[in-house]
Amino acid sequence: MHIANRVIVTLIVLILSTTPVFAHEYKAGDLEIHHPWSKAMNLGAKTGGGFMTITNHGTEPDRLINISSDVADLIQVHEMKVDNGMMTMGEVPGGLEIAPGATVELSPGAIHVMFMSVKTPFKEGEKIKAVLTFEKAGDIAVEFKVEPANKGDDGHDMKNMKM
Known part of the structure; x- marks a missing residue:
């Protein structure tokens, strides 16, 4: 292999190995937040969801206790679950714990960020x-990438949702 070809191959490998920049990750203390995202909203909609994966690489638990952003008047971590055959959704009381060594996935149809009274869809x-506030890691500034409205749809019928 000629030296010029080796340089080109090396450059390609270096470019491909920089995926964390493209992967949309954030780190603070022992926490790693991977790919915060939201769904596009319909015109006139006032609520939106936010999703991400949070990993605690430490030996102590941490807790997501607040989320703030200028895009909505109120933002909470919500959990969806089935209770007596009825799907319910509500705020996770006391914040969302991320146990040591654990990864928590916030996803459609499960635990998620709820943007309420959204100013513009x-x-x-x-x-x-947005800023995620953790008990131990403190504030972490993130950006939720807005994906297509149907991303992550799992076919749940929201007609029987009790909020």
Whole structure:
């Protein structure tokens, strides 16, 4: 292999190995937040969801205790579950614990961020700036990438949702 070809191959390997920049990850203390995202919203919609994966690489638990952003008047961590055959959703009391060594996935149809009284519906391709506040790691500024409205749909019928 000629030296020029080796240089090109090396450059390609270096470019491909920089995926954390493209992977949309954030770190603070022992916590790693992977790919915060939200769904595009319909015109006139006032609530939106936020999703991500949080990993605690430490030996002590941490807790997500607040989320703030200029895009909504109220933001909470919500949990969806089935109770006596009825799907319910409500705020996770006391914040969301991330146990040591654990990964918590916030996803559609499960634990998720709930943006309420959204000022302007989220549009695909936008980035929503927010600050996640943890008990131990403190504030972590993130951006939720707005994905297509149908991303992560699992076929749940929301007609019987009790909020």
